[in-house]
Amino acid sequence: MPRFIIIAAIATSYFVFAILLNSVGTVILQSINSLGITKPEASTLEGFKDLSIAFVSFFIASQIPRIGYKMALMIGLLIVTIACLVTPIVGNFLIIKLLFACIGVSFALVKVSVYSIIGQLTNSTKAHSSLLNTIEGIFMLGSLSGYWLFSLYVDPLSAESTDWLNVYYPLAGITLLTLLLVGFSPISKPNTDKIKSSTTEGFVDMIRMSYQPLVLVFVISVFLYVLIEQGIGTWLPTFNSEILRLPTDVSVQMTSIFAAALAIGRLLAGQILRYINWYPFLNGCLVMMVMIILLILPLTSDLPNQPVTNVFNAPIAAYLLPLIGLIMAPVYPVLNSVMLSSLERSKHAAMTGLIVIFSALGGTTGSIITGFIFAEFGGQRAFYMSIVPMALILISLYFFKTSTQKHSVAKP
Template sequence: MSRLVTLVAISACYFIFAILLNSVGTVILQSINSFGISKVQASTLEGFKDLPIAIVSFLVAAFIPRIGYKIALLTGLLAVTAASLAAPVFGNFIVIKLLFACIGASFALVKVSVYSIIGQISDSEKSHSSTLNTVEGIFMVGSLIGYWLFSYFIDTNNLQSLAWLNVYYVLAALLIFTSVLVAFSPIKAPVSSEKNVNFADAFISMLKMSYQPLVLIFIISIFLYVLIEQGISTWLPTFNREILQLPVDISVQMTSIFAASLAAGRLLAGQILKHVNWYRFLQVCIIGMAALIIGILPLTQSIEARDISSLSDLPLAAYLLPLIGLLMAPIYPVLNSIMLSSLEIEKHAPMTGLIVVFSALGGTTGSIITGTVFEFFDGQTAFYLSLIPMLGVFIALRGFRTATARVSQ
């Protein structure tokens, strides 16, 4: 029973942060409309989210087990609650940047804690992989709901309106509820075999992990993967609006198909991977992703604005392009699970720190590159560029498989 309650608590944390983190694409679109900024300026919002994730993870991942996972979770939740309440009060792009900086810094605490707690409540590699895929699947469900929640507050009759910022009052209430859930959950105190190691030594130990061949190949893989995912997810609402000529609220709502695809893909992967080899499975996923990009983007050329009175009025590409998430979904949690399962439990927190750091750097890089190409060329060219990191992940997977085989021998 205590395992179930703990799982519900960490899943709730992931759920609310999924809404906050994956709202960046919607907020970019609304910031362009409401604050009159350029796409290049708007793309920096991803950096305000991801760089604090990287910095905080880099500095405190090795230290979180010492303060306790529950305290780390509550600190992150309460900090974002305060920032969310401030956003609609001040209502300008500077405050939005600070909000996402707070979200990023807090998510670093949450992710390191959640991944470490999963290691505590899992008793085998299969159990770890299944639990991690489930939690990541719930994360994408939160992302899916977030698109619809934000679209509800968008005033389609006045694109300059700041009414959409009122969504943060609702999110603050959800954050408070999640904080109460975490406070009363039976999350275990971290167990470490290195109690006498000081913070500096723990930090240096985390850095040394990145020099191992297996870890190096792994962080390259997740960097490239997140570069692809964030490049697409962050700019899909704007792509829907400017390339597919959809109304703003429908542009955001249709992006939820991408989140739904990611959620379904991760939940299904947990079952499929019980029967198939992870390496072959991920190879098929990457090849399928590339095929969808090559096959669908030509359908998005020269689409003219039209009145949207029903779902049948939407261009086919609006439904097909987000389905790339179904194939993309399993890659990240599978790689993370295999990496973490190869380590002792006490190394999960510093390893998760490295995961979060390079995921954040990949997300920022992907968003800025996509936004810049979108600004100076077009949306199709920006999305075609995702084929390059896809090839990189495909190549890195082979090295990762070889490295993990050596470790297991």
């Protein structure tokens, strides 16, 4: 029972942050419509979210075990609860930027804690990979729920309405309830004997770790993957609205297919990977991702000019394109699991800090690049460009596999 309560606490925390983090695409679309923000300016929201994640992870991640994973989770949830309550009261683009900065700071604390707690709860690579994929699958279920929750507050009759900001009141309530659940969960404080005695030492240790060939190839792979996922996920609502000509609320609802596909893909991968090797599995996923882009994107051109009023009469491309999430879903958690499983538990917090940093940098880069290409050359070309990092990950995966094998042989 204590183990179940701990898993429920970390899964619920991840669920809440999934709603908040993955709302950035919806918020970008609504900021463009109701606040008159340009696409390049709106794309900076990803930076406020991701760079704050990177900053906190860079300087604090190695010290989180010292304050305790439970306390870190509670601090992160409290910050977000307050930010969600303030946002609809002020109701301008500056406060939205600050909201995403708070979400980023808090998520850095939460993700390092969750990944480290998973390491405490498992004792093998397969068990770690299975639980991590399950938690990441729940994360995507949160993302799916978020799209529908936000669409309930979007006024389909007035694109200029700012009533959608009221969604942050129920989100504050959900976050507060999660805070209480974490407070009652029996999460133990980790052994800090091997933790660096100061923030500076922990920071230097993280930098030193990043120079190892295995870690370097790994963080490059993570950076490229998140660049793809955030580039597509963040701009999919705008793609649906401008390229597929869907109403704003329907655009947001259709984007939920992407989140649902990611959730299903990760939950299924959590079971599949108990029986097959991760390397051929991920290679197959990447090849299929390229094929989906090449086969589905042509369907988004020259669409008939028929009015769309709900999800049931949306064009077929609006259903098919988000299904790329089903195939890309396992890549990120599997990479993380293989990397963390190769390290002793005392290094998990520092390694997770690097994961969060490069994930954040990849997310910001993907959103800004996609937003720029979208504004200058159109949505189709912006999404076609995702093939480039897909090909680069295929290359990096080979070196990552080779490095992990060498590390396993050298590991005492």
